[in-house]
Amino acid sequence: MKPEEHLGGLLREKQLRLSVAESCTGGLIASRITDVAGSSDYFDAGVVVYSNQAKQTFLSVPAASIEAHGAVSREVAEKMAEGVRAATGADIGLAVTGIAGPTGGSPEKPVGTVYIGLASTTGTFFRKFKFSGGRLEIKEQTSTEALQFAVDLVEGRIA
Numbered sequence: 001m002k003p004e005e006h007l008g009g010l011l012r013e014k015q016l017r018l019s020v021a022e023s024c025t026g027g028l029i030a031s032r033i034t035d036v037a038g039s040s041d042y043f044d045a046g047v048v049v050y051s052n053q054a055k056q057t058f059l060s061v062p063a064a065s066i067e068a069h070g071a072v073s074r075e076v077a078e079k080m081a082e083g084v085r086a087a088t089g090a091d092i093g094l095a096v097t098g099i100a101g102p103t104g105g106s107p108e109k110p111v112g113t114v115y116i117g118l119a120s121t122t123g124t125f126f127r128k129f130k131f132s133g134g135r136l137e138i139k140e141q142t143s144t145e146a147l148q149f150a151v152d153l154v155e156g157r158i159a
Helices: 003-014 028-034 052-059 063-069 074-088 135-154
Strands: 018-022 043-048 092-098 113-120 123-130
Touching (some): 018 028, 028 043, 028 135, 043 052, 043 074, 052 063, 063 074, 092 135, 113 135, 123 135
């Protein structure tokens, strides 16, 4: 079963609603979620916030967090998840920020660096990844891991 199908079944069963905020995946996560018939039962909203200004405007990510840690960071991923959850009233906010490449990397944050944030009533969590491959492969890997992270939360493996 695909992670978006598994997640959808869990969200429906537990009567939870999800919203997503995407930077490096450009809407791929929302697309995968809405590829599942009946996703309107549990999916509230998806927002693509590619620029730093969009992260601040739509998700209330503090400019100071971006300046101090960079847009690709644990702090920003967590603030994005909290921001999309607050903006939409969803039970769970899922967010991704990263460097899909082929340009934009640095020695500290090479291409493939991704942070996934997750916010719920039980807290805010993150995971960091270093993916490899081309741009589309990194986007696909990011979306799969983000969906699996949400599955882990809903199944109670994250507290």
